[in-house]
Amino acid sequence: MIHCEGLVKIYKTDDIEVVALQGLNMTVEQGEMMAIIGNSGSGKSTLLNILGGLDRPSAGQAVVGPWNLLKMSKEHLIEYKRKTVGFIWQNNARNLVPYLTATQNVELPMLIMGKADRVYAKQLLAAVGLEHRMGSRLTQLSGGEQQRVAIAIALSNRPSLILADEPTGSVDSSTGEQILDIFRRLNREMGVTIVIVTHDLSVADKVDRVVAIRDGLTSTEWVKRDMDTALANLEDDEESTATAAAPGSRFGARHEEFVVIDRAGRLQIPKTYLDEMNVAGKAVLEFDGKRVIISPPEDSTDSASPIDGGRSKEPD
Numbered sequence: 001m002i003h004c005e006g007l008v009k010i011y012k013t014d015d016i017e018v019v020a021l022q023g024l025n026m027t028v029e030q031g032e033m034m035a036i037i038g039n040s041g042s043g044k045s046t047l048l049n050i051l052g053g054l055d056r057p058s059a060g061q062a063v064v065g066p067w068n069l070l071k072m073s074k075e076h077l078i079e080y081k082r083k084t085v086g087f088i089w090q091n092n093a094r095n096l097v098p099y100l101t102a103t104q105n106v107e108l109p110m111l112i113m114g115k116a117d118r119v120y121a122k123q124l125l126a127a128v129g130l131e132h133r134m135g136s137r138l139t140q141l142s143g144g145e146q147q148r149v150a151i152a153i154a155l156s157n158r159p160s161l162i163l164a165d166e167p168t169g170s171v172d173s174s175t176g177e178q179i180l181d182i183f184r185r186l187n188r189e190m191g192v193t194i195v196i197v198t199h200d201l202s203v204a205d206k207v208d209r210v211v212a213i214r215d216g217l218t219s220t221e222w223v224k225r226d227m228d229t230a231l232a233n234l235e236d237d238e239e240s241t242a243t244a245a246a247p248g249s250r251f252g253a254r255h256e257e258f259v260v261i262d263r264a265g266r267l268q269i270p271k272t273y274l275d276e277m278n279v280a281g282k283a284v285l286e287f288d289g290k291r292v293i294i295s296p297p298e299d300s301t302d303s304a305s306p307i308d309g310g311r312s313k314e315p316d
């Protein structure tokens with residue numbers, strides 16, 4: 001569904017250039033529900049805005065279904081935004097008209113496309129659990145209810161892709177959980193692909209895969225294990241939660257962690273590892289037939305240990 005390769009986005013303001021995406025690679029399968037996490041400024045929103053057709057990439061490849069986002073004409077971009085993709089923001093005021101009812105709000109994007117389908121608008125509101133609030137004006141709804149209307153609006157033109165930027169960011173944790181459960185149901189029942197950008201690590205439990213972005217590049221990926229494996233690992237999970245500082249244990253035994261290696265063989269080493277190894281700028285790379293071992297250069301301080309956990313450089 002989504003294929004990004006070597007994706008670059010440079011923002012130019014006066015004489016300053018900010019490289020927000022530095023050659024990012026990412027693939028999302030049709031029908032997948034996945035999350036993108038990363039620190040503030042890592043490039044998450046930039047990526048989502050490009051995938052949503054709200055911003056143009058500077059270079060690289062960004063393909064969504066049959067659409068090439070780098071080469072698309074203005075007319076095609078408008079069609080793409082209307083038909084293929086639905087957007088949900090943290091601040092849903094951007095999608096909603098306060099003096100209209102929930103149903104009228106969902107009908108609005110349909111009207112812009114030509115004709116409102118009231119039956120479908122009501123089906124969507126029922127799908128997000130708002131059958132009893134269809135006639136309420138937006139001002140009469142809670143934040144969580146408004147967010148559910150925003151989800152129904154995003155689905156109104158039957159998009160194949162939903163992009164959600166911090167969709168649980170401004171609601172309490174139980175409402176956030178409800179919203180993610182709605183996403184999961186819509187993903188299963190309607191087959192819509194869902195990409196969620198978030199700071200909220202608890203979202204990981206609700207998605208198939210989590211991709212971490214660091215400095216404008218995908219760095220690490222966690223793939224949900226199948227249920228049997230997850231249950232079998234529940235005990236380990238408790239242990240790994242206790243050592244949550246290590247990146248590999250962040251999502252416990254429910255997810256398997258992979259480092260992302262691009263076509264050119266580049267990968268990102270977590271800063272904590274580099275600091276601990278005392279590696280900066282350059283390192284020694286060895287291949288022992290099974291593992292690649294990265295160590296500090298000979299002349300750097302003694303305290304450093306190699307990246308494979310110290311096995312190849314144990315003190316005698």
Ligand SMILES: Nc1ncnc2c1ncn2[C@@H]1O[C@H](COP(=O)(O)OP(=O)(O)OP(=O)(O)O)[C@@H](O)[C@H]1O
Nearest residue numbers: 011013018020038039040041042043044045046047
């Ligand atoms: N319109 C813009 N003009 C100039 N620089 C920008 C613009 N938008 C984003 N940036 C810069 O690009 C980088 C990535 O920003 P982005 O908003 O994608 O990060 P983010 O991971 O979504 O952060 P947050 O979690 O805080 O929303 C940052 O350094 C940011 O300052």
